[in-house]
Amino acid sequence: EAGVVQSPRYKIIEKKQPVAFWCNPISGHNTLYWYRQNLGQGPELLIRYENEEAVDDSQLPKDRFSAERLKGVDSTLKIQPAELGDSAVYLCASSLDVGPNEKLFFGSGTQLSVL
Amino acid sequence: GEDVEQSLFLSVREGDSSVINCTYTDSSSTYLYWYKQEPGAGLQLLTYIFSNMDMKQDQRLTVLLNKKDKHLSLRIADTQTGDSAIYFCAEAAGGYNKLIFGAGTRLAVHP
Numbered sequence: 001e002a003g004v005v006q007s008p009r010y011k012i013i014e015k016k017q018p019v020a021f022w023c024n025p026i027s028g029h030n031t032l033y034w035y036r037q038n039l040g041q042g043p044e045l046l047i048r049y050e051n052e053e054a055v056d057d058s059q060l061p062k063d064r065f066s067a068e069r070l071k072g073v074d075s076t077l078k079i080q081p082a083e084l085g086d087s088a089v090y091l092c093a094s095s096l097d098v099g100p101n102e103k104l105f106f107g108s109g110t111q112l113s114v115l
Numbered sequence: 116g117e118d119v120e121q122s123l124f125l126s127v128r129e130g131d132s133s134v135i136n137c138t139y140t141d142s143s144s145t146y147l148y149w150y151k152q153e154p155g156a157g158l159q160l161l162t163y164i165f166s167n168m169d170m171k172q173d174q175r176l177t178v179l180l181n182k183k184d185k186h187l188s189l190r191i192a193d194t195q196t197g198d199s200a201i202y203f204c205a206e207a208a209g210g211y212n213k214l215i216f217g218a219g220t221r222l223a224v225h226p
Contacts, residue, residue: 091158093157104158105160106150106159
């Protein structure tokens with residue numbers, strides 16, 4: 001069974017440029033998460049989707065970040081314009097459903113470097 | 116607020132046991148997790164424990180939970196070089212699967 005697939009694997013851009021990340025969750029998983037992992041830190045939740053609805057985006061910097069999950073499957077996360085401090089690994093995860101005992105499965109992440 | 120703390124680094128000899136410690140703050144957390152991250156890879160769920168348990172064993176892994184002190188530990192028996200990775204402790208906060216992660220403990224296994 002394929003796991004969570006993310007692309008691109010690496011992205012290098014100059015500041016003020018836009019960038020987008022794509023995620024394909026495990027088939028049948030209703031809940032999708034975007035996390036950001038800064039160097040030397042644990043991941044921090046940016047946004048959580050239940051099907052196509054964003055149910056927790058309290059940590060998403062809405063002035064420059066946007067996300068969508070059309071049709072409740074794939075998701076894209078966009079930054080426009082990117083800032084130096086956005087350099088991090090962006091991780092996508094999915095779970096079958098939502099609840100404290102639901103296991104999250106993570107993709108390999110997109111490593112973003114903003115120059 | 117919610118916070119998870121871990122020691123940053125642990126070095127062990129191959130074949131010895133490793134013990135990675137974690138403290139958390141949210142006493143309402145129902146589940147606590149251990150994830151493993153190898154270089155350039157995403158996080159892999161290793162094991163988890165429900166808050167009404169004090170111990171869980173899964174092959175070489177033993178999780179101990181002291182709910183009174185909000186202390187969680189992961190013991191890896193017979194540590195191998197393939198166990199070298201960063202280990203993250205996480206609590207499920209807020210009544211649903213909103214994971215709060217620690218900064219991770221880097222485990223180095225040497226011959």
